[in-house]
Amino acid sequence: MLSRRGLMAAAGLWPIAQLRAAGAQPASPQAATLKIGLLPFGTVAWEAAVIKAEGIDAAEGLSLEGVRLAGSDAARIAFQGGQVDTIVSDLLWAARLRAEGRAVKFLPYSSTEGALMVAGDSPLRSVADLAGKRLGVAGGPLDKNWLLLRARAREQDGLDLEREARPVFGAPPLLMRKLEAGELDAGLLYWTFCARLEARGFRRLIGADGIAASFGVEGPIALLGYVFDEALLQRAPQTVAGFARASSRAKRALAAGEAAWAPVRPLMAAEDEATYATLKRAFLEGIPRRKASAERADAERLYAVLARLGGERLVGAATTLPEGLYWDGGPNG
Structure with missing residues (x-):
């Protein structure tokens, strides 16, 4: 407390x-x-x-x-x-x-930016594994990390996350709780929430830096x-x-x-x-x-x-x- x-x-x-x-x-x-x-x-x-x-x-x-x-x-x-x-x-x-x-x-x-978080024992290992999965996204459809993740998935994995995954948009605290409860398979969250989840055994599937690197960005x-x-x-x-x-x-x-x-x-x-x-x-x-x-x-x-x-x-x-x-x-x- x-x-x-x-x-x-x-x-x-x-x-x-x-x-x-x-x-x-x-x-x-x-x-x-x-x-x-x-x-x-x-x-x-x-x-x-x-x-x-x-x-x-x-x-x-x-x-x-x-x-x-x-x-x-x-x-x-x-x-x-x-x-x-x-x-x-x-x-x-x-x-x-x-x-x-x-x-x-x-x-x-x-x-410091957010990341795509999954449970420590999640079978998800790559962005390509998000097909058909329940994906929480902090912010709205125009969130920059969501746009970049969608583009990366489309260009590198041939995956349209908007159509082939099950995205849900919402406030970070709510999405974090749903991810912890197993109601989501993955969550694209802001960094402070990612850090709290990491302390509880969750892991990053990919960070915002990794997503940005897909587009030729050379550093943070x-x-x-x-x-x-x-x-x-x-x-x-x-x-x-x-x-x-x-x-x-x-x-x-x-x-x-x-x-x-x-x-x-x-x-x-x-x-x-x-x-x-x-x-x-x-x-x-x-x-x-x-x-x-x-x-x-x-x-x-x-x-x-x-x-x-x-x-x-x-x-x-x-x-x-x-x-x-x-x-x-x-x-x-």
């Missing part, structure tokens, strides 16, 4: 301010405030907790303020309405905004990133640069050892040590480490595939990644 504190943290109700370590210094009164959107169960709260607990924001001359939001749709609305300065969102959404005239920048956050792509307006970059370049450094420092602290995870552990709602370990490992594996040029080249390859598969409903009118989408660290983006 989770403690009351753990339940509050898991629900996004534990204020970041209360996670500040005793030795951390508060930001100066002159420090610029940067508002960041936080989602229930979202890993951005993990990074924000480290930034606050270790006083990294104060050291970078800013004050990070977490704004709790109900879900991804609420986060996007809050960002577009100016209630928050930045959120972590999908590369496709950021690209679509920029292509439609909203001058946004994308700062890679994580390359951060399909999740911080999105912020160019207007903020023009108005407060040092604040954005300080936040980018703070994010990087927090990730390095988490990769360096166990101590930095102390304020994060209550937010993870990890039922046991195995779940904690798998969540931690998956988060660390997703830390972006590639050069921006290599990252963008692979992202362009994958974007072209998704534009072909999902069309305008998925990516809007742009068939290629918009120029200037990635933030290069300079005051002009």
